[in-house]
Amino acid sequence: MKIAILAAAFAASLGTAALAQDSSPDGSEPAVSFEPYVGILGGYHNFDRRSEFGTVGSRGKMDGALVEGVAGVNVPFGPVFVGVEGNAAKGFKDIDWEYGVRGRVGLRAGQSGLIYASAGYQWVNGRRGFSDEKAVSYGLGVEVGPREIGLGGILGQAGPRLRLQADTYDFDSIRPMAGLVFAF
Incomplete structure (x- = not known):
């Protein structure tokens, strides 16, 4: 019985040593880091007939x-x-x-991937008889980097991330x- 308890204690302590090696004891990593980015996206926005924009003639x-x-x-x-x-x-x-403008919160996936939810405020300026309105928007999205899509050997850690998202107004x-999306 003593051998089983000692073996279990030893096995439990192995994970603790591995976790302790993930942090830098000399303070070389900043306490808070910022990851700025810019991006270009394309898509389609389709409103319901019952929205505040309504319908305009034909x-x-x-x-x-x-x-x-x-x-x-x-x-x-x-990881968040x-x-x-x-x-x-x-x-x-x-x-x-x-x-x-919107806030985002999510999980980090792999080296550069993200899974997130967002909420914020959106202004929409209509044309052809549709009005200008503003309201809260919500969304879900995912970003995958070069390593997550198999290009890690070519681009390393650098390179753009592919973003897919769906929002609602x-x-x-x-x-x-x-x-x-290009992070720098």
């Missing part, structure tokens, strides 16, 4: 393609992160411009987007 409901630029910063805390992001998008068809629309 045009029907508001929708249109988007080209969007984003800039933000993430603050990692081990929090961040803030601003966006500006040029719209086509019924949407003139969209812009907003006040739960009255769907806004799928895809693009590249």
Whole structure:
């Protein structure tokens, strides 16, 4: 019985030594680090007929393609992160411009991957008889870096991340987007 208890205690202590090696004792790692990024995305924003934009004559409901630029910063805390992001998008068809700011929180996946949820405020400027409105937006997204998609040998740690996200404007629309994010 004593041998079993000693073996269990020894096995439990092995993991503790490995975890202790993950931190730098000399303080060479900053207590808080910032990871700024910029990106370019494309997608489509499709509003419900019952949204505050309503319908306009034979045009029907508001929708249109988007080209969007984003800039933000993430603050990692081990396997999780929090961040803030601003966006500006040029719209086509019924949407003139969209812009907003949002907070992000999520999990880090691998070397450069992210899985996150976001919430913020979005302004939408309509065209062709649609009004300008503002409301809360929510979203989910994922970013995968070069190592996660098999390009680690070519690009190393550098290189763009592929971002896929889906947002909603006040739960009255769907806004799928895809693009590249460049961290520095």
